[in-house]
Amino acid sequence: MKPGRFAYCLAGSVDEALALLAEHGDEAKVLAGGQSLVPLLNMRLAQPQVLVDISKVEALTTTSVDQGLVRYGAATVHRRFEDGDVDDATGGLLRAAAGGIGYRAIRNRGTVGGSLAHADASAEWPVVMAASNASVQVRSASAQRAISARQFVTGFFSNALDDDELITEVCVPQLPADTTWGLHKFVRKLGEFSESLGVAILRWDGDVVSAADIWLGAARDVPVRATPLEERLVGTAQPIDVAEAEAALAGVLPAGGDAEARYRRHLHAVTLSRAVTDAITRRTA
Amino acid sequence: MTMAAADVVDVSLRVNGTTRSVHGIPARTNLADLLREHLGLTGTHLGCEHGVCGACTVQLDGQPVRSCIQLAAACDGAEVVTVEGLEGPAVDALRESFSAEHGLQCGFCTPGMLVSCHDIVTRCSDLDEDTAREELAGNLCRCTGYAGIVRAVMRARERLAGTTDVVASSGGGSS
Numbered sequence: 345m346k347p348g349r350f351a352y353c354l355a356g357s358v359d360e361a362l363a364l365l366a367e368h369g370d371e372a373k374v375l376a377g378g379q380s381l382v383p384l385l386n387m388r389l390a391q392p393q394v395l396v397d398i399s400k401v402e403a404l405t406t407t408s409v410d411q412g413l414v415r416y417g418a419a420t421v422h423r424r425f426e427d428g429d430v431d432d433a434t435g436g437l438l439r440a441a442a443g444g445i446g447y448r449a450i451r452n453r454g455t456v457g458g459s460l461a462h463a464d465a466s467a468e469w470p471v472v473m474a475a476s477n478a479s480v481q482v483r484s485a486s487a488q489r490a491i492s493a494r495q496f497v498t499g500f501f502s503n504a505l506d507d508d509e510l511i512t513e514v515c516v517p518q519l520p521a522d523t524t525w526g527l528h529k530f531v532r533k534l535g536e537f538s539e540s541l542g543v544a545i546l547r548w549d550g551d552v553v554s555a556a557d558i559w560l561g562a563a564r565d566v567p568v569r570a571t572p573l574e575e576r577l578v579g580t581a582q583p584i585d586v587a588e589a590e591a592a593l594a595g596v597l598p599a600g601g602d603a604e605a606r607y608r609r610h611l612h613a614v615t616l617s618r619a620v621t622d623a624i625t626r627r628t629a
Numbered sequence: 630m631t632m633a634a635a636d637v638v639d640v641s642l643r644v645n646g647t648t649r650s651v652h653g654i655p656a657r658t659n660l661a662d663l664l665r666e667h668l669g670l671t672g673t674h675l676g677c678e679h680g681v682c683g684a685c686t687v688q689l690d691g692q693p694v695r696s697c698i699q700l701a702a703a704c705d706g707a708e709v710v711t712v713e714g715l716e717g718p719a720v721d722a723l724r725e726s727f728s729a730e731h732g733l734q735c736g737f738c739t740p741g742m743l744v745s746c747h748d749i750v751t752r753c754s755d756l757d758e759d760t761a762r763e764e765l766a767g768n769l770c771r772c773t774g775y776a777g778i779v780r781a782v783m784r785a786r787e788r789l790a791g792t793t794d795v796v797a798s799s800g801g802g803s804s
Contacts, residue, residue, distance in 0.1 A: 349657055378700060
């Protein structure tokens with residue numbers, strides 16, 4: 345359980361990091377908090393030649409509020425969301441989600457950009473950022489672009505970044521006042537990756553939902569949008585029970601399968617139902 | 630700080646209040662191995678070596694971290710406190726309560742437990758037993774069934790509640 349050999353370099357700035365990535369291409373990996381990468385190195389599932397440490401680049405740890413967006417530096421650690429040290433664009437969803445990531449010792453080092461780059465669809469940030477319609481700001485030595493969080497995870501542990509690109513910021517739209525959120529995570533042991541993760545963001549027009557974003561984690565290789573549940577919610581304030589959620593998921597997840605597959609679908613229905621109820625309850629409470 | 634990628638690195642950091650420098654260690658060295666094998670501080674234990682069991686937890690710049698998934702190279706200039714260097718009223722209370730409440734048997738998890746429990750009793754206001762159990766989820770113990778550890782945390786917390794300035798007792802962590 346020791347990493348293979350690699351070379352290490354500490355980037356002093358974003359430009360330095362980008363120059364190193366341009367130089368080393370796909371032989372390099374970016375090291376932020378290392379809470380996903382170093383376990384992979386230890387197990388030798390990843391064997392990069394070069395690690396580019398960005399954890400001390402100050403420009404990647406600042407947060408700013410700008411025209412209805414909160415821009416989080418990519419190397420902002422989970423603890424700062426959990427403790428409310430940074431503005432929460434969602435009025436509490438980011439804070440609640442961060443508190444569920446791993447353990448305190450992990451949250452002290454792990455970063456929002458690192459978690460997104462790791463692209464595990466059972467982790468909090470890929471699902472929550474998709475539900476929040478965040479955008480991921482990335483730079484290379486020669487260009488910069490924004491990638492929607494909804495397109496950022498492209499498959500199992502795969503992301504939309506090119507080899508020479510670095511996430512610099514994650515920009516989350518501030519939720520309007522008439523919006524509520526709900527979150528439900530199922531794990532057998534606290535701190536593990538989700539077995540199912542439901543996120544609901546509901547926009548209200550008076551007593552009924554006018555728009556809904558319902559996203560599901562740990563169901564596929566990428567976060568899954570539960571469109572049938574979104575359509576069902578618009579125009580009502582009626583919770584969705586587990587049986588109804590399970591039926592609605594038929595349009596989103598593959599049908600049939602063995603007992604394990606049926607159990608998983610049921611579990612996802614439970615977390616989505618509870619996330620929706622959580623969001624409705626926040627409106628009526 | 631050089632920008633060139635290097636297979637070996639020099640690391641200078643403060644460990645338990647003393648500045649320590651090591652030269653030419655492999656870049657792949659983790660903080661736990663730096664502490665144990667280069668600095669002789671074998672109080673920090675390595676269990677799973679992938680960030681799950683919590684045995685290797687140490688304070689890095691005042692916060693608990695997993696030293697098995699923390700590269701030593703990334704700790705240049707950092708302030709580290711291991712179980713050998715924890716001191717102050719919170720740790721005194723925990724040592725007494727771990728003994729009194731049977732918070733350990735074989736002792737393998739105890740260094741990481743003490744670092745995590747120190748964080749729990751100093752950080753968590755309104756600590757109750759459920760919160761203590763949740764906070765302890767990241768530290769595995771295969772002997773005690775956790776009952777003794779949870780009692781020890783609550784006993785230490787009660788003892789500290791009678792004292793003032795608990796948070797300021799963070800045993801050498803930088804602030």
